[in-house]
Amino acid sequence: MAHSESLPYRGRDVGSKPKPEKSNSYWLMLLPNELTHEILGYCSPDDFESVLLTCKDMFAAGSAMVPKHNRMQKQFRHFSYNRPRKNSFLDEATGMRHYCDVPAAFVEDTFAVDSPLQLLRQIAGDPRTTIYIRSINFEYTSRPRANTLPYTWASESTAASDDKLLSLIRNSPYLVDAGVDVDLWINAMGSKEFREFEKELLAVTLLLTLLPNVREITPAAHWDTLWEHGPTVHDAVWAVLDVIVQKANELNAQESGASLAKLEVVKRPLITAYDHRVAFQGLTPFLAINNVREFQTANAIAKYDNFTKKSFRPRYDTYSRNLETMIMAGCVVGRAELSIILSRTPNVTTLRFSHETKWHNVGHNFNYASFLATTQKFLGKTLKLLTLSLVECYGGRGPAVVSLHGFKALETLEIDVGAFIGPAVDESSVHWSDEEDPDGPLSETGLVNILPPTLRTLRLYVGDTVIGEEAERDRIWSLFRGFREAREEKLPLLRNISLSFPARYHRPTRLLTTLHNVSVVVLEGDGPDNLGVGCEGCVSNGKFL
Incomplete structure (x- = not known):
């Protein structure tokens, strides 16, 4: 005991408090x-x-x-090119109102950037600019020629901003790792031999190497045009894009500040048109970044044709493992190309797709059954919401869809009734091709036998007449034959059903007297332009998205 008392006390007094850490x-x-x-x-x-x-x-x-x-x-923080603000004044003598641009210098907190080159100059002068950008929209450029550098820029410029920009380009680790000729890249940005939109793409590609904190991006309007012109620049740009994807997908890429490593949303405006065409190939670098969870585009073509030649070749073995939502409006995708795309996106839970025939007759036909069979094959276990419609289709629609039981998790289906109208031919039949409609009597399979038992919400739209109004009305009625009797057994979770049709149709009395708990919506006019079926606001040209 005495020995223990002689030991120095190394503890702390009862009731004492530990000193707070600095x-x-x-x-x-x-x-x-x-x-x-x-x-x-x-x-x-x-x-x-x-x-x-x-x-x-x-x-x-x-x-x-x-x-x-x-x-x-x-x-x-939310960057987009400067859109000139308008001021107006009333001419009392004529009673007319005139409009003029408000100079950026007179607009509070305005930084006038109307081209990617000007944004590059801002970054070269203040590198911290890049860490503030959370979303960036390349869609609008108010001055196309603002991307043009003086032809002697690389060798004779004396402006401090250009010197800094030149240094930024020469010291880019992405260009170095891509093995591109930096001098050729710089000269191309000021060369007479390259078009304005090609110079814009070179500048935008450089910007894509400088965005470590971007969460959302809207690609440039001409983003796909470079794939068609200038093989030298084409190869250099793809080499840089490959390095961007590689670095963004590396372990700890976000912590190391890799460009686009935090990208979550790729979004293009959902405005469709017959003469608007975008090569889907050019958007795949964004899809290949692992952190991306939502992808939205319009007018994309992933199908080779002899006219536009916007072919699709899979450059990346995998796309984002976190991708959950794909929205493709007014697009054309071939059967083989759809398999390639969906096989690389196995975790998608929401797919909204609308087909539109493009100039010049690209996607003339659309095969509902083939599209849905491919979708069930690759997304059958994960897909929860599916929207499928036609914006415009000049050709055939293929055989009728007779089964959606490959979807094991589908809860919401928004689809054109035309998908179920057609000959009862097996989708894989060798007697049917994209160039002709299959022969045979119309399918008589009812919805209660087509739809998966997991479905909770069904929204049907009666689109353009395919087989004539009277025959189409009879087929729509036959789709619901036996529906009420077998609904509780085969579709136990289905509670919300809506059927929308143009005003040119007579009131569907038989449906109203046959069905229970079905919301029937009459659209104004003869077309679907005023579609209002509650599709969460995703409507384009009156079609589901």
Whole structure:
């Protein structure tokens, strides 16, 4: 006992409190102000705000940086090209109202950028610009020629901004890793031999290497045009895009600041038109980034034809493993190409697709049964919401869909009734091809035997007449034959059903007297332009998306 009492006491008194550990902000406050400011300058926008809010002293130390931080947040967080603002005045003599552009200098907190080249110059002058950009829209350029550099820019420019831009390009690790000729790239941006939209694509590709914090992106309007012109530049751009995908998918890519590593949403406007065509091939680098969870495009073509030659070749073995939503409006996708795409997106839960025949007659025909059979094969276990319709189809629609039981998780189906109108021919039959409609009597399979038992919501739309109004009405009625009697057994979860049709149809009395709990919507006019069937706002040209 005496021995133990002689030992030095190394514990703590009962009731004493442990000393609090020093926070990071405490150690920062011990540094000289100049060094503290430099450290704050390396913080991301979110970290900068968090550090300043840790204590009064830290806020005071960084308060001088707050105005610039707020300005950068406002100007670049959701970036898009400058659209000239309009001012108006009334001419009292004539009574006419005139409009004029408001100079950017007179608009508060406006940073006038109307081309990717100008944004590159801003980044070259202030590299911190890139970390503020969370979403970026390349869709609109107010001045196409703003992307043109002086022809002697690379060798004779004396402007400080151009010197910095030249240094930014030459020191790009992406261009170096891609093995491209940097001098050729620089010269092409100012060469008479290249078109304006090609120079824009070169500038946009450079910007894609400088976006570590971007979550959402809208590709440029001419993004796919470079794949058709200039093989030298074509190869160089693809080489850089491949490096972007590789670095963005590396382990700890987000922590290391890899460009586009945080990208989640790829979104193009859902505006469809017969003469609007985009090569789906050009959008695949975005799809191949693992962090992407939503992909939306319109007018994309993934089918070879002898006229537009927008063929699709799978450049990447896999697409984003986190991709959950695909929206494709007014697109043309071949059967083989659809298999390639969906086999690389096995975790998709929402698919909205509409087909539109394109100039010049690309996608003349559309095979509902083939499309749905392929979709069931690759997405049958995961898909929860499916929307399928035709914006415009000048040719055949193929055989009738007779089974959707390959969908094991489908809860919501929005589809044109035309998918179930056609000859009762097996989709894989060798007697049917895309170039002709199959022969034979109309299928008589009812919806109660077609739909999967997991379905909760069904929205049907009666589109353009395929077989004549009277025959089509008879077929629609036959789709619901035996529906009421077998519904509880075969479709136990189905509670919401709507049927929408043009006003040119007579009131579907037989349906109303035969069905229960079915919402019937009459559309104004003879077309679907005013479709209102509650498809979560996803309507394009009156069709489901």
